[in-house]
Amino acid sequence: MTIEYDQLKANDANFVALTPLSFLQRTADIYPDRESLIYHERRYNWAQTRARCTRIASSIAARGLGRNDTVSVFAFNTPEMFEAHFAVPMSGAVLNTINTRLDAATVSYIIDHGESKIFIVDRQLWPVLEEALATSQLKPEVIIIDDVYATDKPALPENIEFSYYEDLVERGDETFQWRAPEDEWQALTLNYTSGTTGQPKGVVYHHRGSYLMTMGTVVSWALPQHPKYLYTVPMFHCNGWGHAWTMTAVAGTVVCMRAFSPKLLFDLVEEHQVTHFGGAPIILNMLANAPESEQKLFDRTINVMTAGAPPPASVLESMTQFGFNIMHVYGLTETYGHILQAAPQQSWNDQSSVRQAELKSRQGVRFAMTEAVDVINPDNGESVPWDGETIGEIAIRGNTTMKGYLKDPAATEKAFQNNWFMSGDLAVIHEDGYIQVKDRAKDIIISGGENISSVEIEGVLYKHPAVGEAAVVALADEKWGEVPCAFVELKSGQNSSEDELIEFCGDNMARFKRPKIVVFGELPKTATGKIQKNVLREKAKDL
């Protein structure tokens, strides 16, 4: 053993704390004149974006904030939201983005729990914040983003002092020395998960994780230099899958989208020659079902990352006509976003288009920065066989797993078990090693002692031509314990009946799994387009 190998120590030239903030410095140095952001007529290049972020960071620092101080942002996908992903941590502080659809009581909880010191809010959301501040213990300084493109412009605060976001830019110091993290494990952002029960939990990311998330995303999505990226994923959600940092690393151009509509998406993709975007399957669904007059068929490939519920094979198929090449991914707020992907295999090219869509709709295999993902029996920790049938819980290990839940040691301890982060998602592993989610642990339906996957039933329902969207939950049943109850939103102009859909399910899957009840109507959704099964579960109780 040559002990001298260990005597060569780290110094400031050969060890630098990993941080995604580095990417802005590099890209602004090398491509100062390339376009960074586009939002209507507002356009910035990378030199300008760095200058603005530096000024904002200096304004935050001038207020005395630094390491481990929280800055909340309650805003839409405008340039300010993008800038916050650099400006806030450049001041040393922690960025806390908040779901724009949250109610005042939850926002109030977050202000106090996260100890928010500055609260940056889009004017349109001021009424929610105003109500939240009425009950919160802490009263952070309010900074208003006054976006001319807001559809709703409520009155500005009257009884409290506030600043405009642009003041932070104008009064900022462009020569401010941004603060690199003192160590790469330092907190970078705070993301509250929209829990379905109880108060939300504060997921903490660190600089190391987001740096590696960026690198791994470029490798596994095979991102080129200078993509044109349309930001449809809300940046308050897992920091927009980390793409603000990723697109900066590859010196891309980010097109901002304040509010989603299928027409706007098609128009922006055409106008700005967009090459990449991301979106929940509900977004894809809306694109597929948009009026033909709004749809556009592109004769080039646009790469689309989708995550959330597995996209129905029918939706995946329909994307091809638009030129959209779908990469299905899987992740959680706790894993900085995507950590699995349905990475295509050469052998898939020989399969039918239906089979290809099935293969691509699985959650898949790990990203380059992810160390290990397995599906294990949570009772004994053993891996499930690769048989496509045995259900276990997805377990994750790697450097893009959260630090933990802020001020919640019990939940943190429960999440980390046996050297794994336990996802709470139930899945199988197929013979080719690809993971497929069967359900959230709490969404599984146990009927007559048999596990029924609500996702499997939904997949069958989506194959019915009249079904626009579907969600299945457990309904308490005296005989069976639980039975499946389906909520269905029909496509506009389409008709079906409860009996027809139950029969359809019975014909297309194991008969005992078919829903016993079908309820028609609009489905409740979260801000990120996830169907709110907790709401449906409450509805089912009343049936």
Added chain:
Amino acid sequence: MTIEYDQLKANDANFVALTPLSFLQRTADIYPDRESLIYHERRYNWAQTRARCTRIASSIAARGLGRNDTVSVFAFNTPEMFEAHFAVPMSGAVLNTINTRLDAATVSYIIDHGESKIFIVDRQLWPVLEEALATSQLKPEVIIIDDVYATDKPALPENIEFSYYEDLVERGDETFQWRAPEDEWQALTLNYTSGTTGQPKGVVYHHRGSYLMTMGTVVSWALPQHPKYLYTVPMFHCNGWGHAWTMTAVAGTVVCMRAFSPKLLFDLVEEHQVTHFGGAPIILNMLANAPESEQKLFDRTINVMTAGAPPPASVLESMTQFGFNIMHVYGLTETYGHILQAAPQQSWNDQSSVRQAELKSRQGVRFAMTEAVDVINPDNGESVPWDGETIGEIAIRGNTTMKGYLKDPAATEKAFQNNWFMSGDLAVIHEDGYIQVKDRAKDIIISGGENISSVEIEGVLYKHPAVGEAAVVALADEKWGEVPCAFVELKSGQNSSEDELIEFCGDNMARFKRPKIVVFGELPKTATGKIQKNVLREKAKDL
């Protein structure tokens, strides 16, 4: 300050030591059937490559080796050399690759200095090792790679015991649990620099650095998934620029090249549909000057990374006809290879092809994993102005800077100054921020108090149609202190004279910079194709 941010600690699920060994596990898991290596009729897929590496690692571990034990490899670019980049560190040990052109005395020095415990040698190189072992203090176990494609097959060892490399595979244990580094700062490889004076220095890489080198190379070279990579760069040189690990991360296919010839390169690029390769400018030069009957023109783009001396603009231009898209990079053994690249700018497209070649021949701007590179006045540490004229020394900071020189604290301390790694290379920064090397610190010619860049003179000489290769060194001069002396190798079939070339230089640059003497003849080169200026300097003394 929310102190609880710092109370969330690392655990085995959210912190994993970075190591390039992870990439083999991931790629073999996801793409077991994809081709990993091609060498004549030998072909492996990723499952086989992992199995072989695991077996070899187990055989090394079974000999009692582990952390901080050195395994030397003295071999050509065959599959065994590729495997060693995984197998040796998978056993926990440190990989020490040795330049195949080194003499026995230097190899002997390396065995003792690096404390080699196992020495893997290509049979063709056994005579050198035999001689080295006669004088070395340490006697590592000898393992022979008996490649059927060796052009020279000397007698096998007679008086010492040895094993065949394939024995390590056959007797190895495929279920061996490979050893992840205990911490990411652990030594991964040991690379001796071919110093021009004194004994070579042992540059130590760590796992963190090579992991980040991989990620940054994929980002900044915009590598796709599944490239077909021809390994022309010797793997003993900066671990082949780290490309063994990089190509594994993107699940590429590596075509091995035991010995370079222009014809073989063109043939292999065609036969295997190669998409990427790397090579010193001398390699490009040989391709450009190969007989037309051996050259092939491809109607697709092949991406070529080149490093070393800046390629003459004329060579860069001539590559275009082959379909070769050149990315010029810069780095040192001490920086794991490339850390600067002549990253193309959109605005270059409007320039003339000559100007484009000039722009692309600069060393450029930093890679994604490189934190900072500057050109500074070594006397006062100040940055030089971006004027393209003021010469300073290239200073580097980042996680792909070596741990240090093994057992050489004086040299290590000298290399790290003022929070920079000092490269010893002299350069300017142009107005666009692109760095251009003017000379090695020791290669600058000081004539009449003026600095003359030998590289600048060489650049002019390369523009002369008869000049195949050129190198300029300082010649002591009573009047001027030093004057430039040029060594020139003419293209075959071409003629020129000393007077003609001196006049040509005088006409194409500041006249005082023209060489005073021109010597014709073959130029001495290192194993990696670098012209040995130290040898020429000795020759110049005798003039």
